[in-house]
Amino acid sequence: MILTVYGSSSPRTPSRYLAAAAELGRLATAAGWRVRTGAGKDGCMGALADAVIAAGGPVDGVILRLFLDQGLAHGGLASLAIADDMRSRKRLLLEGADAAIALPGGPGTWEELWELAVQRQIGATRIPFVAIDVDGCYAPFRAMLDRAERDGLLYGPPHELLSFADSPTEALDLLRCG
Numbered sequence: 001m002i003l004t005v006y007g008s009s010s011p012r013t014p015s016r017y018l019a020a021a022a023e024l025g026r027l028a029t030a031a032g033w034r035v036r037t038g039a040g041k042d043g044c045m046g047a048l049a050d051a052v053i054a055a056g057g058p059v060d061g062v063i064l065r066l067f068l069d070q071g072l073a074h075g076g077l078a079s080l081a082i083a084d085d086m087r088s089r090k091r092l093l094l095e096g097a098d099a100a101i102a103l104p105g106g107p108g109t110w111e112e113l114w115e116l117a118v119q120r121q122i123g124a125t126r127i128p129f130v131a132i133d134v135d136g137c138y139a140p141f142r143a144m145l146d147r148a149e150r151d152g153l154l155y156g157p158p159h160e161l162l163s164f165a166d167s168p169t170e171a172l173d174l175l176r177c178g
């Protein structure tokens with residue numbers, strides 16, 4: 001089963017986020033997931049990949065050519081797909097995925113999170129999707145979804161777009177529940 005994981009690529013990512021990424025990598029590998037991520041060597045992406053590889057699992061990466069040319073790709077990936085633009089990269093990240101998780105991240109991760117939420121809203125995909133809310137990093141997103149629901153702007157409850165978990169363990173439990 002393929003688990004697509006979104007997350008930061010910044011070398012300035014806080015250690016608590018890196019710890020959550022590493023824990024997710026260990027747990028996902030132990031649970032038999034094949035991990036696919038954005039292929040970065042730093043941030044949550046790098047910590048996740050390092051943990052998966054250390055646990056004996058494969059990591060498939062999808063990277064923008066621009067980032068590859070800048071030397072930002074993780075060196076231990078089982079496979080690496082190269083995309084010329086974000087639209088292609090997002091498509092490749094989700095192609096054949098059985099589930100997705102968003103770790104803490106910046107605008108790139110936010111774009112991926114919202115795009116997948118929209119795809120779930122319109123019925124283009126039904127794969128389970130969980131955001132790991134480490135230290136309240138996704139509290140603003142939760143508040144936006146709650147407000148949109150109160151204002152009648154959603155077609156269904158927010159949990160139909162994505163679920164939130166406080167830890168990697170909870171996130172993987174939510175994926176198992178569907």
